[in-house]
């Protein structure tokens with residue numbers, strides 16, 4: 001069975017998951033953009049039973065970013081690592097950028113494209129410079 005490890009920037013929070021992900025997608029929604037300070041966030045989603053903390057769970061804090069959703073981050077370095085929501089019960093989403101490389105996790109789709117900002121180079125397909 002495939003095993004994947006990940007961590008925050010400072011290495012305090014370490015986590016892993018095993019098995020086949022439910023999805024791997026780039027999200028360009030406004031909420032992810034602001035939370036991560038980035039144009040897009042690539043997420044890998046698994047069942048919570050596939051996920052485990054390896055160390056540093058006490059350094060993880062959850063920020064409620066909407067009525068349904070929470071975003072997990074390292075309280076030492078501030079890295080946003082995790083997402084969970086009552087919209088997707090029994091699931092946890094991890095930022096692929098936090099996974100140890102090399103790995104074979106590749107996004108298959110972009111979601112919330114209607115929220116992609118005009119300033120992102122990812123919008124270039126829809127306009128000319």
Ligand SMILES: [Zn+2]
Nearest residue numbers: 008010074077
């Ligand atoms: Zn950290």
Ligand SMILES: [Zn+2]
Nearest residue numbers: 027028029032
């Ligand atoms: Zn998003």
